[in-house]
Amino acid sequence: MRSASRWVALAVGVALVLAFPLVSPNAYILSAAVVILHYAVLSTSWNVVGGFTGYISLGHAAYFGLGAYGTALLITRAGVPSFLALGLAGLVVAVLAVPIGIAALRVRGASFVIVSIALVLILLLVFQSWREVTGGSDGLVVPRPFPELLRPQHHLVFFYLFAALLALVLLAWWTIDRSRFGMGLKAIREDEDKAQALGVPTFAYKLAAFVLSATFTALGGGMYALWFGDLDPVFQFSILIGSYMVLMALLGGVRHLFGPVLGALVVGVALEFFKQQYGDTQFHLVATGLLLGVVVLFMPDGVIPAVRGLLARRGPQQSSIREVSAAELQKERVP
């Protein structure tokens, strides 16, 4: 019964997404939807390492940028067909993520956050100054994969491409979530040393999740390059994009399959709204910062669990074993 209603909800959700381009009134709305889908891909990819292990990377823009530039350069420099270039760029980032992960995952907590940021800043400088290859801040134009398509059709095709990529990343997250591998990752999030003492090869697990996460993020970046068609290091390797991924995942809830998607929807719509309302000001920066603060402080588990908790409190009282145990605790402690 419960699982049946779940399948129905999933089918309705998929149908709504697939039908959206048909009902979307204009090309602008469709392009905004593509942006939101691309956020959902990035945020869900981030959640493969951030959600399961609790290693908060603020620098996932590094893999986004590497995927984007990797795809673009393979097309422009090596003449590789667009989607083959995308796949190859993902592979290259997977290989690069191994040594990066080995170095970065040695430190935990705040130190890991800082290491992850440092990487983005380094890549930003490299891609800005290495003008002969990357075009520096003049940007890099990525040839369109379907030059014959007009703008609305271009958005339409990429809407479905991003939706397919999102489905792939969600499937991967779901598979890990219910697997023994996933249980090991969650044990790391809870207490890494304890997990290792129980026999979980914590470093190998973290690294595998990290590489997978970086690879999916790179595929999101490569797809973005093919869709947007113009790259600039300032936008590709930005702390802001990395922060969005974290914010969206935390907002929606890192323990929930669709948490990051929900977060992407909320933040994506809000960002578009602010851009419409106030133009391209720095206001969205302030809003992002505030939102990140509010979520971390008041809803560390995200919106879904917070709302669930609220509903549970409204609903019929569940007997709390915590109350029982508080009394028992008193009894059991040696005086």
Add this chain to the structure above:
Amino acid sequence: MTAGLETRELTKAFGGVVAVDHATVSFRHGKVNALIGPNGSGKTTFFNCVTGMIRPDSGTASYRGKDITRTAPHRVAAAGIGRSFQLCRIFPRMTVMENLLAAVRPQGIGALLRRSGGAADVERARGWLHRVGIDHLEAAEARDLSYGQQKLLELAGVLMAEPETIMLDEPAGGVNPALIDRIAALVRELNAEGRTFIVVEHNMELVMSLSDHVVVFDRGRPIAEGPPADVQSDPAVLEAYLGV
């Protein structure tokens, strides 16, 4: 006699404090061993060095003839040594059942990606929860358990990994007398089934009734070892405890 856990000249200093000082110890394999000593005598640090949680400065540790010095904790676990922590450590935001499932050790990529909580694993987990007496709490979140229940949960988690040698750091610390009896009975049963125990404990009554072999630490060194009755009357031990 089979070689069990042995250390040779094991040493670990924190700055100027030599927590474990050239400790050469061999525990009786297949028996219940106790490791006792005054507060700060290096018992926990010794556990941490042996299980790979911290790297000793010098010396060696071996288990069943195999060197395990500076071996990563998960490899020590794979070699057959399980441990509990002095301040009970569980996965607070997992259910009781998940706490045990996290201790399942899958072999190979296929097994890793298989669904956690398969019938066989759940069956085995229920068996251990039943034995420690918290099977009725299977679906509860671990952080909602009482301290005593959490200690039992930690023990069940350690057992889920099927270690042949179990190192317990103060299993009776902070729990009520009835629970101490239950834990003691469990240790005896598990020992009768062939598991070796190395137990750090301050409760002398428990140590004397439970153990076959006692090792006494003082300032990071073993100062006496033998059957509980002999150790109890050893002058060096009395001196260490009375701090003369």
